[in-house]
Amino acid sequence: MSDRSSVSEKEWQSWRAFVRMRRELDRALGERLQADGGISAADYSVLLALWEAPERRLRATRLGDLINWEKSRVSHQLTRMESRGLIERMDCDDDARGKWVVLTAEGRRAVLSTVRDHTAALREYFFDLLSPEELGTLTSLSDRVVGAIDPAICREDPE
Amino acid sequence: MSDRSSVSEKEWQSWRAFVRMRRELDRALGERLQADGGISAADYSVLLALWEAPERRLRATRLGDLINWEKSRVSHQLTRMESRGLIERMDCDDDARGKWVVLTAEGRRAVLSTVRDHTAALREYFFDLLSPEELGTLTSLSDRVVGAIDPAICREDPE
DNA sequence: AAAGATTGAAGCTTCAATCTTC
DNA sequence: GAAGATTGAAGCTTCAATCTTT
Numbered sequence: 001m002s003d004r005s006s007v008s009e010k011e012w013q014s015w016r017a018f019v020r021m022r023r024e025l026d027r028a029l030g031e032r033l034q035a036d037g038g039i040s041a042a043d044y045s046v047l048l049a050l051w052e053a054p055e056r057r058l059r060a061t062r063l064g065d066l067i068n069w070e071k072s073r074v075s076h077q078l079t080r081m082e083s084r085g086l087i088e089r090m091d092c093d094d095d096a097r098g099k100w101v102v103l104t105a106e107g108r109r110a111v112l113s114t115v116r117d118h119t120a121a122l123r124e125y126f127f128d129l130l131s132p133e134e135l136g137t138l139t140s141l142s143d144r145v146v147g148a149i150d151p152a153i154c155r156e157d158p159e
Numbered sequence: 160m161s162d163r164s165s166v167s168e169k170e171w172q173s174w175r176a177f178v179r180m181r182r183e184l185d186r187a188l189g190e191r192l193q194a195d196g197g198i199s200a201a202d203y204s205v206l207l208a209l210w211e212a213p214e215r216r217l218r219a220t221r222l223g224d225l226i227n228w229e230k231s232r233v234s235h236q237l238t239r240m241e242s243r244g245l246i247e248r249m250d251c252d253d254d255a256r257g258k259w260v261v262l263t264a265e266g267r268r269a270v271l272s273t274v275r276d277h278t279a280a281l282r283e284y285f286f287d288l289l290s291p292e293e294l295g296t297l298t299s300l301s302d303r304v305v306g307a308i309d310p311a312i313c314r315e316d317p318e
Numbered sequence: 319a320a321a322g323a324t325t326g327a328a329g330c331t332t333c334a335a336t337c338t339t340c
Numbered sequence: 341g342a343a344g345a346t347t348g349a350a351g352c353t354t355c356a357a358t359c360t361t362t
Contacts (some may be wrong), residue, residue, distance in 0.1 A: 006278070008293070014301075017298045021301035024305050025304055027308075028308045064211070066181070122166060123166065124182070129300065135309055137293055137297075138296075139176045140293075140296070142173075142176035142179065143176050143180075145288055146179055146185070148288050
């Protein structure tokens with residue numbers, strides 16, 4: 001292990017480049033989503049998870065597991081999306097504690113008008129710029145970093 | 160260029176790993192900061208920029224340039240930090256429009272109690288896990304992504 | 319008009335507390 | 341008590357509008 005209190009100039013350069021890339025990429029992808037269908041990145045995560053779900057509906061907790069969000073974050077986001085008519089919350093027959101989250105017609109329209117261009121944007125701003133080797137390196141180092149942060153996390157893989 | 164509407168399973172895997180790494184890394188670094196001195200990642204950016212500035216003070220706009228934040232974000236953050244006694248805003252002699260942002264004694268204490276461990280955390284969770292080649296790959300692909308998003312951005316490099 | 323900076327509103331995110339149903 | 345979910349408060353972030361000084 002290196003000296004714990006020092007970071008080289010080269011390392012700082014890499015760190016700054018990495019931080020900047022993340023920010024610019026998020027901003028660019030977010031702008032495309034906004035332009036396509038007037039939705040945010042957070043909206044998109046929810047819409048896509050619902051779109052891909054069996055019968056296009058999910059329980060709130062399950063939705064949170066799929067996109068790795070806390071229950072509270074899910075609930076607040078759903079409240080905002082419901083007020084904009086993108087989703088609805090419906091009572092759950094077999095468990096009165098729970099709710100089904102379902103896409104409205106407006107929500108389905110938003111997914112349809114967005115998903116193709118968002119995928120294209122992902123290609124344009126990210127995948128098409130990386131060689132297969134670079135993509136492999138990124139995956140490998142990402143997994144390693146996650147593993148170092150919390151070894152337990154690595155075995156939890158919500159599908 | 161690949162088919163713009165399709166992303167391979169391998170690419171999705173990489174994307175998920177990357178997104179997850181970013182989130183876990185941010186969370187882990189943030190927790191360390193919180194444990195060290197009760198400050199957030201946003202606080203830390205501001206404190207460090209001030210600490211490293213000549214005379215340990217900066218104009219708000221200059222601060223925003225250094226850490227790549229919008230002026231509004233800077234202003235709101237400074238308001239919160241001022242209310243917690245970490246910084247002060249002082250009038251500017253030679254330009255009555257502007258303000259100097261300065262560290263308070265409490266703010267200096269927060270930097271001192273934080274910077275060493277935050278650097279160590281960065282080593283532990285990130286730098287020590289990457290080979291020089293991987294670090295180089297990450298820097299290179301990061302620059303490329305930023306360049307593809309906005310070519311103009313690449314020539315602007317606020318120091 | 320441009321520069322430096324603040325404000326208010328709205329959305330995003332986390333935390334702790336809460337409520338109902340199992 | 342645990343599970344499913346919501347709420348309120350506080351901090352974070354962006355946008356558009358504003359205000360003062362240059």
